[in-house]
Amino acid sequence: ISHFVHYHTPSECLTLPRQPLPFCSLPGPVDYPGIGSILNILWNGGLKNQHEIMFKYHKKFGKIFKMNLGFFKSVQIGDPTMLETFLRKESIYPKRMEIKPWKMYRDYREEACGLLILDGQEWFKMRRATQTKLMKPKEVFQMDMKINEVMADFITYIDNKCDETGSVADLYAELNKLSYETICYVLYNERSGLLQQTCKEEAFLFIKSVKEMMYYLGPLIVTSAELHKKFNSRQWQNHTKAWDNIFLTVKHCIDKSLEQSSTGKRNDLLSVICSDNLLTKKQLYGIFAELQIGGVETTANSLLWIMLHLSRNKDVQQHLLQEIQSKCPSNQAPTASMLQSMPYLKSCIKESMRLTPTVPFTSRTLEEDTNFGGYLIPQGTIAMINFHAMTWNDEFFPDAREYKPERWMKDKHSINPFAHTPFGIGKRMCIGRRLAELQLQLALCWLVQNFQIDSSDKEPVKAIVSGLMIPTRKLPVSLKKR
């Protein structure tokens, strides 16, 4: 056994035809009775620092290690080869770790679950109902004009928000408005007026509530949501209130949109899904609440990080501007088909998502005993797939901590595709991926065409986990109209 442990890396072990080692022999941090490794996390900066902690642990224990997170046992994976093995063994209905507080809220208020929470056949039915419209490139490309309409308003809006130095008081909040406006237009054919003076209060309420719900989620997961609910803790109350407001807003959007769509043919996602008559109204509320959340936080967050990297890499920005100008005449709006001939633009986005992934990890619940990296991982274990442990690893990305979009152009054949999967993998991959990519690509075209993105200081911008990876301070970027 000691020979095996010392002389083979876990990924080599995948190919070795020998008996797997028991789970208990996996390396990992100290596991205290009852609380597992929670204290280690607290000592190292808490849950908000979990991406850094996992990165450090992968360095210490290797590409696979075990960790008891209080209420569940996990195996942590930071290796593309293992991820590929994972995908090959994927079942018909892959399962992510249950997000208990979300599920408990649904049961408490008798609301339906959406794709993020459901499992098994129910998940499959919902996924099928939404997938055709959201995952087919041809269908998604048709949304480009709607996105452009919002972007045209956003350019004027954000220009007005800049002070004399080009700085925007809260750029993240403004990008949230942009993504809310876009996702609601795509989902319901509804403009909420967030970029005009006529904004509806509920739009603000939704954005604020999503952030609050994400903030309370982490602590509720690792410290028993059941106990929080039982004692009606402040965290449980705030989490519940945030979800109440999310559902209130979503129901209003859906009811209004359905009322309007009964008067004519429309092409928004809600109308398309309703035309199949596969889902009840309650199910629609459940599924659209999650689509709306997915659409608002993630794309705004990704765009924010992209702007930071461009502000600090002037050559990259110049190169990008040239590509955009050569493919998209300045008096025209970019289209989905123009984007097909903009590989550098796509590389800039990919590289930003590698260096500062919006979602730092995903998970799968093992449905049977599985041989991973030479260890037998028992059924029911949660496998955490740590994206940043792979994307920050110099072994897979030389000079991993540097922003180098070129690597996706010239070195792309030498990059293991499983080393960078910001939208997840397999059948449960992000359903909004194509829409998000189109949104980010069009938004970047518009922004770079219209503004020079400057950096207002060179101090590091640290990221913390609050559901997503968010910056710890106001982003030091400013915008100068071209």
Ligand code: HEM
């Ligand atoms: C799932 C990332 C945008 C809706 C996921 C997952 C990731 C992710 C990592 C988990 C996948 C897995 O477990 O393999 C992102 C990023 C986005 C983004 C980085 C933007 C840059 C969106 C948008 C929507 C959305 C725009 C809605 C239109 C969802 C849903 C799921 C999901 C519903 C659950 C899918 C399922 O389990 O079937 N996303 N996402 N996401 N995302 Fe996104």
